[in-house]
Amino acid sequence: MIRMTQAEDLARLAGLLADRTRATFCVALLDGRAWTANELAAEAGVAASTASEHLTKLLAGGLVVERRQGRHRYVQLADPRIGQLLEDLTSHAGPPKAIGLKQVTRNKALAQARTCYDHLAGRLGVAITDGLTERGFLSQDFAFTPNGLHWLETLGADPDRLRGTRRPLAKACLDWTERRSHLGGAAGAFLCTHFQDQGWIKRVGTSRAVRVTEPGHRALNDLLGIA
Amino acid sequence: MIRMTQAEDLARLAGLLADRTRATFCVALLDGRAWTANELAAEAGVAASTASEHLTKLLAGGLVVERRQGRHRYVQLADPRIGQLLEDLTSHAGPPKAIGLKQVTRNKALAQARTCYDHLAGRLGVAITDGLTERGFLSQDFAFTPNGLHWLETLGADPDRLRGTRRPLAKACLDWTERRSHLGGAAGAFLCTHFQDQGWIKRVGTSRAVRVTEPGHRALNDLLGIA
DNA sequence: AGAACAGTTCGGCCGCGGCCGAAGTGTCGC
DNA sequence: GCGACACTTCGGCCGCGGCCGAACTGTTCT
Structure with a gap:
């Protein structure tokens, strides 16, 4: 069953975004900036250790890339296409009503x-x-x-x-x-x-x-x- | 914090697809057909009761629509745009290598x-x-x-x-x-x-x-x- | 009417995964 | 060198959610 793995891949990718904290990271990263791990932790309101684990997952999933610089870990979206995908998703993700003009x-x-x-x-x-x-x-x-x-x-x-x-x-x-x-x-x-x-x-x-x-x-x- | 809810919506939508079984359903539904609950259960290899619960979630999330007909529950993707989104996702979800021509x-x-x-x-x-x-x-x-x-x-x-x-x-x-x-x-x-x-x-x-x-x-x- | 069938609801089990704080590693600045 | 800082790893807690089987509702066929 080849199609099975296709579904699994889809589930794995979606799983990366299916967490409140990781989703918050991604939305923040949509500004195109490279953020440090601590900045993202503060943005999502979680401990630095938690943020570190999430970033490792996002990295392994290929959604973000990192640039180590001194004691900082800069992270940004891996690819403009990822940004596009995220924006597509969030546009569908809004509340079912009021999809409208605003x-x-x-x-x-x-x-x-x-x-x-x-x-x-x-x-x-x-x-x-x-x-x-x-x-x-x-x-x-x-x-x-x-x-x-x-x-x-x-x-x-x-x-x-x-x-x-x-x-x-x-x-x-x-x-x-x-x-x-x-x-x-x-x-x-x-x-x-x-x-x-x-x-x-x-x-x-x-x-x-x-x-x-x-x-x-x-x-x-x-x-x-x-x- | 308005942006928080945006991330939450994203996480909620992704959460719908972040499950092996639901992802299998969605991939199957990509053929545009309306499937019955039992067909989908068989496709994913889960009990009918499990499938029923998943379908309820997909329905509530707006990814699928249902058409009750007699004792059957037909389900299909809610909207061609959802199909488009799913195909975008699966194209990103594949293995990192071999994104190429094939x-x-x-x-x-x-x-x-x-x-x-x-x-x-x-x-x-x-x-x-x-x-x-x-x-x-x-x-x-x-x-x-x-x-x-x-x-x-x-x-x-x-x-x-x-x-x-x-x-x-x-x-x-x-x-x-x-x-x-x-x-x-x-x-x-x-x-x-x-x-x-x-x-x-x-x-x-x-x-x-x-x-x-x-x-x-x-x-x-x-x-x-x-x- | 009775049997077969599609789907649903419920209770209970189980494991995954997110969370934290504490301790550890490496880097920068003084 | 020392302290401050950014980040990581680890252990342990906890709750969510997926799974099933059993019992139930409602429909169709004979």
Whole structure:
């Protein structure tokens, strides 16, 4: 019976998500960030030891990948396709009633513009990345050009200080609503906080979605040609 | 914490599939058929009482719908989208290695032409249905016209005998690779066996996929204008 | 009416798996 | 070096849930 194993595989995969704590981990990881084990433990409200065991299972199941770095264990979703699958599942998982407009528009808002850890993702994130590339500020391999560094300075950034940390100045971060890379790294984080400080974008409620304000639309158009 | 409930919903949905027996049920139901409780119990190798409990859970979870008929409880997937979701899951659930070409072509073969219980589904199934409709053999509401009955007789069928059973002669059966209905019922089953007897189609290995032979191509073109 | 059959409910058994705290390993910073 | 910290391993507790057989309801067939 070959089909038996198919059912078993399905059960095993589903079993990984069938636990409150592991599901909480996965939902958290949907933001695309790499989380540490302790952060996830706190998010789900369980002991570190418990979280460690769950992460080992998720890893063995291939849902997440890890990156050991010093005494930290960073974990993130293994593959954009896993993120897609999780989002499909959660969209079916909602309460049977009220499948309606709210969820859809909420998802649309997230796809439109959201934060990914500390920088901008979604359609807005890739639009910014495209704008930077078109203007010759960012090279194809996600490195800032001299012109790009100057542009950052005009916004009030100090490239040397941004580069002082371990963190790379610019980094490609994969986005699965767009299936393309957007700008992460120290520069991505700077732009996100700067845009917020200027009142160009506003967080929607407590979610990860953000909204571009009226002045924001004008500024982004002037700066990067984003309509 | 609103996001908590989201994780809980995900865990609840996954929990439905996280059991060997329920997963076996769902994989079986992927053929689109409505199964009785006993059939499913036999398929999974559990007692009828156990199957009954599982079906109640799947029903409550909205994964399946039931149709009570006499002393039978027919169960089938609630929605083509559920079938889609299950297929997505099983494609991720396979062994980590060998994700390659084989699976893809296998799925393509299934989408192309397959059996759905005892009749034909997939692209071939809907092509046959279209051919019957275009030639005026089948009405829009899936009933055979006088011409259609005569056509069945020319193939060697006995419409009166086919109608003798409880089973409807023609029945619409929803197909989720095509997202349209194809011909089920006694006539659908007759055509499937007849095509096989004539050597027009051949089962691929032990799977549900079928392949149209060379003579089959010619015959189907002559009979129903299927290229 | 009686027998056969499909499905359901209930009680009880059993094992799996999630949880924690305590103790242990490796890393970083002073 | 020492303490602080991130994480892991282990032992033990506990409850949930899957499983069955037995008894029951309701339908169909003769």
